[in-house]
Amino acid sequence: MGTGNKVEMVIAVCAVVTSALAVFIAWDQGRVMRAQQHGSVYPVLQLNGYTSTDPEVREIGVVFRNSGVGPALIESVDVFRGDEQVESLIPYRDALPAGYSFSWTSMVGRAIAPGETLDALSFSWPVGQMSREEMEAAAEDWGGLTMKICYCSVFKRCWNVEGLAQNSPAERVKSCKRSEQDIIEGLSTVKRAQDLPNQELE
Known part of the structure; x- marks a missing residue:
């Protein structure tokens, strides 16, 4: 060569x-x-149960908070008691003392903005209609539940997180499967008989 x-x-x-x-x-x-793009829209979803013993109101509920820097797109909300999945929260609602005011927010399919806190559900009673003992019993009953949430970022990176009875850091998953029904929204569809107006009982 x-x-x-x-x-x-x-x-x-x-x-x-x-x-x-x-x-x-x-x-x-x-x-x-x-x-860098994923990091700039990284959501960190947290959920917590709470009780309030305000001088005028007794209150129990669940709040969702996004502590991250990007929106959290909620795809599923599942509830468990131990290892057994709870199909409906209505029996837990019906076990509460009567006379409450109830508010709820549909969570499946919702986007929670960075820094936003949402009351997923809340029950409140005038202080004279619920004793402290009844409130402690209700809080213990609801506190035995675990909520498992699957949520994603806008770039379809997804995580599972648990809260209430068990709390865990978010765990990365490949994807989320959208819930067909919203278990929290389901609380509004059926009222217990003692809470219905008289004409609805006829």
Whole structure:
């Protein structure tokens, strides 16, 4: 092989190496940019039960809070007591003392903005209609439940998180399956008989 051919070979090898390095650098920069994009919209969903013994009101409920920097898109809300899934919260609602005011927020399919806190559900009584002992019993009953939430970022990165009886940090999952029904919204569909107006009982 002549000197000229050797030089051409070296130049060709250098060109291939340079091209490979350029491709690698472009890929790495793209990876870093994607990580930055995901990090800029990273949601951190938390859920907690609460009780309130205000001088005028007794209250129990559940709140959702997004402590992250991007919206949390809620795909499913499942409730468990121990290892057994709870299909409806209506029996727990019906076990509460009568005379409460009830508010709820549909959660499945909802986007919670960064820093936003939502009352998923809340029961409240005038203080004279619920004793402290009744409130402690109700809080213990509802406190035995665990809510498991699957939520995603706007880039479809998804997590599972647990709250109430058991609390756990968010765990990354491949995807979320959208719930067909919202167990919290289901609380509004059936009223117990003692809470219905007289004409609805006829």
